[in-house]
Amino acid sequence: MKIVCVCGMGIGTSVLLKMNAEKALEALGVSGDVEASDIGVARGMARTADIVLTSEDLAPEIGEVPSKVIVINNFFDMDEITEKLRAVVAG
16 A cells, blocks of 8 residues: 655655554554655655545645545544544555
């Protein structure tokens, strides 16, 4: 499973989200390749990813991609990240 975590610059909050998504995947017992990216690079990466995690304001900028785009409201909230990933990996 390939997951792309996206923020505006790709060096701050996306890295935080990447680390929390990796913890969530571990808690769910799912292996995956999680990468952090800025919005420009993410548009290309999202074409081959299974899941894109990003904020509400950046989600529309991802555009039409085959991956599942999930909006994370609080990048620090492990419960939110875990539950939203669980809904996708379980279904």
